[in-house]
Amino acid sequence: MSDLETFRKDTRAWLEENCPAEMRDGAGGEDNICWGGRNWQFQSEAQKTWLDRMAEKGWTVPAWPKEYGGGGLSKEEVKILKSEMRDMKARSPLESFGIWMLGPALLKYGTHEQKLHFLPPITRGEIRWCQGYSEPNAGSDLASLQCKCEDKGDHWLVNGQKVWTSYADESDWIFCLVRTDPKATKHNGISFLLIDMAAQGVSTKPIKLISGKSPFCETFFDDVKVPKEHAPGIGSIVGDLNRGWDVAKYLLTHEREMISAGGGGLFGGRGMGEIAASEIGLEAGRLADPMLRGKIAQAEIDGWAFLLTLERMKDEAKAGQGVGANSSMLKYYGTEFNKRRFELLMDSGGSEALEWEGERTQDGKLARSWLRTKANSIEGGTSEVQLNIIAKRILQLPGA
Amino acid sequence: MALVLTEEQQMLRDAARGFLDEKAPVSALRKLRDANDETGFSRDLWKEMAEMGWAGILVGEDYGGADFGFVGAGVLAEEMGRTLTASPFLSTSILAATALQKLGGEAQRQEHLPKISTGEAVFALAVDEARKHGPQKTAMKAEKHGNGFKLSGDKTFVADGQVADNIIVAARTAGAPGDAEGITLFLIDAAAKGISRERTVMVDSRGAARLKFDGVDATGDDVLGEVDGGLASLEGVLNAGRAGLAAEMSGAAQAAFTMTMDYLKERKQFGIEIGSFQALQHRAAHLYSEIELMKSVTLKALQDLDEHYGMAGIICSLAKAKAGEVAKLASQEAVQMHGGIGMTDEFDIGFYMKRIRVAQEMFGDAAFHADRLAAMRGY
Numbered sequence: 001m002s003d004l005e006t007f008r009k010d011t012r013a014w015l016e017e018n019c020p021a022e023m024r025d026g027a028g029g030e031d032n033i034c035w036g037g038r039n040w041q042f043q044s045e046a047q048k049t050w051l052d053r054m055a056e057k058g059w060t061v062p063a064w065p066k067e068y069g070g071g072g073l074s075k076e077e078v079k080i081l082k083s084e085m086r087d088m089k090a091r092s093p094l095e096s097f098g099i100w101m102l103g104p105a106l107l108k109y110g111t112h113e114q115k116l117h118f119l120p121p122i123t124r125g126e127i128r129w130c131q132g133y134s135e136p137n138a139g140s141d142l143a144s145l146q147c148k149c150e151d152k153g154d155h156w157l158v159n160g161q162k163v164w165t166s167y168a169d170e171s172d173w174i175f176c177l178v179r180t181d182p183k184a185t186k187h188n189g190i191s192f193l194l195i196d197m198a199a200q201g202v203s204t205k206p207i208k209l210i211s212g213k214s215p216f217c218e219t220f221f222d223d224v225k226v227p228k229e230h231a232p233g234i235g236s237i238v239g240d241l242n243r244g245w246d247v248a249k250y251l252l253t254h255e256r257e258m259i260s261a262g263g264g265g266l267f268g269g270r271g272m273g274e275i276a277a278s279e280i281g282l283e284a285g286r287l288a289d290p291m292l293r294g295k296i297a298q299a300e301i302d303g304w305a306f307l308l309t310l311e312r313m314k315d316e317a318k319a320g321q322g323v324g325a326n327s328s329m330l331k332y333y334g335t336e337f338n339k340r341r342f343e344l345l346m347d348s349g350g351s352e353a354l355e356w357e358g359e360r361t362q363d364g365k366l367a368r369s370w371l372r373t374k375a376n377s378i379e380g381g382t383s384e385v386q387l388n389i390i391a392k393r394i395l396q397l398p399g400a
Numbered sequence: 401m402a403l404v405l406t407e408e409q410q411m412l413r414d415a416a417r418g419f420l421d422e423k424a425p426v427s428a429l430r431k432l433r434d435a436n437d438e439t440g441f442s443r444d445l446w447k448e449m450a451e452m453g454w455a456g457i458l459v460g461e462d463y464g465g466a467d468f469g470f471v472g473a474g475v476l477a478e479e480m481g482r483t484l485t486a487s488p489f490l491s492t493s494i495l496a497a498t499a500l501q502k503l504g505g506e507a508q509r510q511e512h513l514p515k516i517s518t519g520e521a522v523f524a525l526a527v528d529e530a531r532k533h534g535p536q537k538t539a540m541k542a543e544k545h546g547n548g549f550k551l552s553g554d555k556t557f558v559a560d561g562q563v564a565d566n567i568i569v570a571a572r573t574a575g576a577p578g579d580a581e582g583i584t585l586f587l588i589d590a591a592a593k594g595i596s597r598e599r600t601v602m603v604d605s606r607g608a609a610r611l612k613f614d615g616v617d618a619t620g621d622d623v624l625g626e627v628d629g630g631l632a633s634l635e636g637v638l639n640a641g642r643a644g645l646a647a648e649m650s651g652a653a654q655a656a657f658t659m660t661m662d663y664l665k666e667r668k669q670f671g672i673e674i675g676s677f678q679a680l681q682h683r684a685a686h687l688y689s690e691i692e693l694m695k696s697v698t699l700k701a702l703q704d705l706d707e708h709y710g711m712a713g714i715i716c717s718l719a720k721a722k723a724g725e726v727a728k729l730a731s732q733e734a735v736q737m738h739g740g741i742g743m744t745d746e747f748d749i750g751f752y753m754k755r756i757r758v759a760q761e762m763f764g765d766a767a768f769h770a771d772r773l774a775a776m777r778g779y
Contacts, residue, residue, distance in 0.1 A: 273779035287779045297770035300777070305693035305722050312403040312696045319404050329689045388678070390685035395661055397684065399676030 008080045018053045019090045020046035026089035030215075033095045036125025038172050054093035055124040061099055064107065068115050069123030075318075097166065098122035098129040100258060101251055102175050105192070109239035109247050117234045118194070130197075132162035132176035132219055133248065140385050142177075143186045143245060147221065149178035149193060156180075156193065156236065158201075158224040164379070168204040168217035172197055181242050192244035194236050199224050211371040212356075212364075255380045256331035272296045272303075272341060276348035289348075296344055299337075306337055325393040332386035335376035342370040401703055403696065409475055412468070415452075416479040423448070424485040426748045432486055433605035439563050440607020441486040449487060450519025458497040463513035465497075470640065470705035474647035474698065481651025484755050486606055488522045490644050491560040496523030498640040499568050499585065502709070503625035503633055508587065512566065524564035524590075525637065526555035526611055533764040535570065535634055538583050540613065542571035548619040549573070551586065551594075554612055557762065561609030562599035564590050568637075569613070573628050580631040585624040592616050604755040636709060638763050639716040643701040645759045646716075646723035650698045652759070653691055653723075653730035656752040660684070660734045667739075680737060687726075687733055694726040714776050721769035724760040731756045 023046050034040075034047050042048040054060050057071060062078045064070020073081065085092075103122055106115050121127040138145040147160030158178060168174065174195050181189030195202065201224035206214035226236050239247045273287065273296050280288050287293035310330060316322030346353050349366055356364040377383040391397045405413065424445060432440065449455060457473045459465020466472070473494055480489060497516050500509055515521035527535050540553025551571050561567065567588050575582030588595070594616035597609045625633045661684065664675030674680060701719035704712040731753040735742035742749050760766070 271777060273774060273777050277779040282779065285775070287774070293774055293779060294767075294770065296779070297774040298766075301718055301721050301770060301773065302693070304718055305697045308403065308696040308700050309693050312699065315402040315404045319402065321404060326692070329685075329692060332685075333689045333693070384682070387682040387685040390688055391678075391681035395681075395684055395688060396665075397661070397675040397681050398665055398673040 004076055004080065007077055008084065011081055011084050014057075015084055015088060015090060018050075019085075019088065020049055022046035023050045023091045023093075024089050025091070027091055032091065034091075034093060034125065035096055035128055035167070035170070036094055037096075037128025037170065038126070039170055040125070040128065050091070051093045051125050058123065060094040060125065061103065061123050064103065064119065064123065068107075069120035094123075094125045096122065096125070096128055097131050097171075097175075098127065101131055101255065102129050104254055105175070105238060105247050105251050108250060109192070111235065113233045114235060114238065117231060127173055128167075128171045130165050130168045130171035130174050130219075132165050132168075132174045132195075134164045135161060136163055140382055142248070143190065145177055145179060145190065147176065147178045148182070149180045149191065149226075151180070152225075154228055156226040156228065158193070158195065158221040158226055160221050162219040162221075163207075164216045165204070165219045166216055168197070168219045169206055174202075174219065175238070177244055177248055180244075184242060187245045189242055190244040190248070191241055192238040192247040193226060194230065194238065195221075195224065195226050196230075199226065201225075209371070210374070211368040213368065213372075252381060253327045256327040256386070272300060272344055272348070275345065279348050279350070279352075292344070292347055296348075299340055299344055303337055303341065306333055309333075325389060328381075328386040328389040329394070331380060332377075332383050332390070335373075336383060338376050339373045342366075342373045346370050401707065403699055403703070405471070405475065405699075409471055412472055413475045413479060416454075416476055417482070419452070420479055420483045420485055424480075424483050424487075426484050426751055429484050429486050429605060429751060430748075436601075438599060438607075440560065440605075441488060446487055447519050449489070450517065453517075454489065455493050455519040456497070456513070456517030457493055458501060459493075459513045459517045460501065463509060464517035465513065466517075470643065471699070471702045473640075473644060474702035477644045477647040478651035478654075478698075481648035481653075481755075481759075482655040484652065484751055488560045488564075488607075490641060490648070491525060491564065492516055492521070492523045494644040495525040495637055495641045496566070496568060499525070499587075499624055499637045502636055503585065503629070504587075507621070508624065512587070521565045522560055522563055523566050523568060524558050524561040524609075525641070526558045526561060526567055526569040527634070527638070527763075528557050529554055530556070533761070533768055535583070535638060536580055536631055537577045538570050538572050539577040540569070540571040542573045542584055542586065542618065544573075545617070548617060548622075549586070551588070551613045551616040551618055554610065556610045557600075558609050558611055559762070560607050561611055562597055562607050566590055567595070567611070568624060569611075570634055571613075582628050583630050583634060584627050585629065585634060585637075586618045586622050587624045588616060588618060588622060602758060604751075604758040606755070606758065635713060639712055640705060642716045642720040642763050642769075643698070643705055643712075645762055646694075646698045646701060646719040649723040649727035649756055649759050650691075650694050652752050652756050653694065653727040656730050656734040656749060656756075657687060657691060659749060660737050663738055674737075683733060683737075687730060690726045690729060694723050697722045714773060717764075717769040717772045717776075720764060721766040721773070724766040724769075727756040728760060 022044055034051055058066055058069060059071045062071035062073045062081050066072035099122060103119060106118060133142060135145050135147060150157045174197055176193045176195055177190050178193045179189050180191040201222040203220045204217040207216045207218060208214050228236060230236050276287055276296055282288060313322060313326055345366060353366045355361040356367060453466035454476055456465030457468045457476060461467045500513055529539055542549040542551050567590050569586050569588060570583055571586060572582055573584040594614045596612045600608050600610055602608050664680060665673055667674050697719040701715045704715045734749050735753060738749055741747050
């Protein structure tokens with residue numbers, strides 16, 4: 001038996017023994033995520049057990065190095081772990097911006113001491129992070145951000161406002177882009193700063209969205225003092241001073257890949273045609289609404305082609321081929337496709353899909369999800385920004 | 401299997417690109433058109449391709465072929481699509497070779513496959529009878545007559561049918577038009593008594609014909625596969641053709657796109673390169689994304705034909721539909737972005753638009769394949 005086969009066998013046995021039955025329902029919706037953090041209320045004892053056992057093993061972040069609380073697994077092993085978890089419909093034990101965003105940034109740009117200090121609490125779900133990038137006047141033009149960060153000797157003094165900070169009201173810490181050099185050109189005076197949300201002067205205000213939910217906040221900093229070192233030898237800035245844009249760019253690329261991969265993942269459940277068939281019915285073996293049938297078939301073709309493209313890009317990266325800037329293409333296509341998909345699901349749902357409250361529709365689950373997708377092509381860089389990036393970096397068109 | 405070309409396949413691609421750029425650029429097709437060439441391709445060039453192993457790319461080594469698989473065949477089709485190379489590659493090396501390899505008896509293989517490999521014999525596949533693709537609608541009759549059959553009916557849109565030495569034809573030995581059962585494939589000598597052919601000059605300047613079968617005699621030995629083998633065996637061959645056409649369209653679309661991007665970078669209006677206009681940049685970036693999707697489905701279809709030939713129907717439909725739509729978009733954007741010059745015959749882009757339109761229609765357009773996909777997926 002090869003090493004990987006042995007690993008698969010051991011992994012399956014371990015998961016069988018350690019994944020609580022309640023955590024094997026395949027639930028992946030936003031409402032079932034375990035986010036962790038100081039204020040986290042576990043939905044069940046099983047959710048806590050599952051998190052603790054996986055964290056102990058380093059498998060909440062299986063690819064991270066062991067010394068920082070990860071599992072130290074190779075790419076192939078991570079793939080096997082994921083596929084085994086999928087097979088038993090195991091829920092993800094922990095999701096967070098610490099895992100998705102800050103972790104990768106620290107792993108690439110942080111010092112060894114910063115990694116040792118900040119990463120393990122993320123892997124155990126003890127500290128929940130949020131992301132402070134956009135500002136009221138810095139959206140697509142993110143690098144024009146103005147949140148002020150002044151050098152006051154032993155500490156930084158932060159004043160300004162962030163917007164679209166996901167779950168800021170429930171988070172413990174924030175990683176932030178701040179302006180440390182107002183005289184430099186706009187990309188060159190930004191730093192990547194870590195701030196404790198419990199610090200004096202930090203406040204948040206949830207933003208209610210068209211879906212009725214409030215996953216985002218406004219976050220305000222009024223004379224917030226951030227120590228230069230959070231603990232001896234643990235700097236509060238990641239990467240070099242005034243080089244925060246490098247970190248941000250790296251993370252934005254990473255975020256785009258995640259968003260587009262998520263858009264594709266939704267395709268894994270029941271197909272649009274299957275859903276429409278059960279809702280509208282068939283006539284002579286064909287969907288009773290022929291125009292909708294055609295639109296769905298076209299969309300399934302594009303969705304399928306998109307998934308295969310994700311697969312090809314991954315395989316090309318492994319083989320050392322391909323174009324780096326393709327994350328913009330995947331983000332653009334994946335999010336636009338997801339919006340199209342939900343429009344078609346709303347079309348097949350008809351008037352029933354329009355009910356906003358009540359058990360029949362689980363409080364308008366589809367309608368709220370449909371509205372949520374409209375943000376897909378805005379967050380992490382709008383579709384138009386992605387098209388600009390493709391034109392500039394891949395097609396190398398002039399003046400872009 | 402990783403969704404990338406292997407090193408061998410990449411080498412084949414690079415070699416093919418070098419060869420075709422030199423020997424078969426778009427100007428070669430233009431020359432054939434201007435000469436109103438009845439063959440529709442250069443026999444000398446085809447001979448050279450055969451010597452490199454291209455004609456027998458799908459043929460087993462026992463029959464003198466390269467046995468390089470569908471991905472290899474797709475690589476060649478894509479490169480020929482880039483330069484719009486006129487050759488009997490699709491009709492002979494993909495369709496006929498697949499039919500013979502998958503359905504032929506030993507005697508048939510021994511007789512025909514070596515001649516495909518050497519480039520001596522040109523084949524054509526005759527399926528459609530009406531203006532839209534519909535193999536299930538086959539009406540052409542193959543009536544029992546003594547120990548054999550008599551074939552009667554009309555076929556249209558037969559690629560290379562005007563010069564083919566042999567014709568593989570779908571005819572009905574049982575059932576009625578619309579039935580999936582009762583269709584049989586025959587391999588007929590094109591010189592057989594009772595066959596008349598009319599060369600059809602097509603918009604893409606490639607060879608094609610309408611065929612008339614008037615009581616053409618066929619024996620049991622001429623049957624390819626099983627009598628009443630039905631749509632299933634024909635579909636396998638068509639799927640190979642669809643994936644090949646998808647690859648060809650992918651190559652043509654990429655070439656048209658490259659020409660267009662070059663043009664956007666050099667053409668100036670209002671004192672500035674037109675490629676600096678966001679209105680054009682966003683359309684170019686969208687088209688780039690679509691082309692990437694087309695490349696992925698096409699490669700997947702070819703890989704699936706190699707790995708699960710009998711199950712590749714749905715992915716081949718996917719590839720044919722997607723490639724058809726994307727290549728159409730690429731050719732339309734190419735003409736529009738080139739402006740007036742894109743409308744001139746002197747400029748090559750029109751040749752791309754014309755070939756893509758024909759490849760799009762052949763063996764089912766995007767609507768045909770979207771419908772087929774929906775049916776296969778139960779809605």
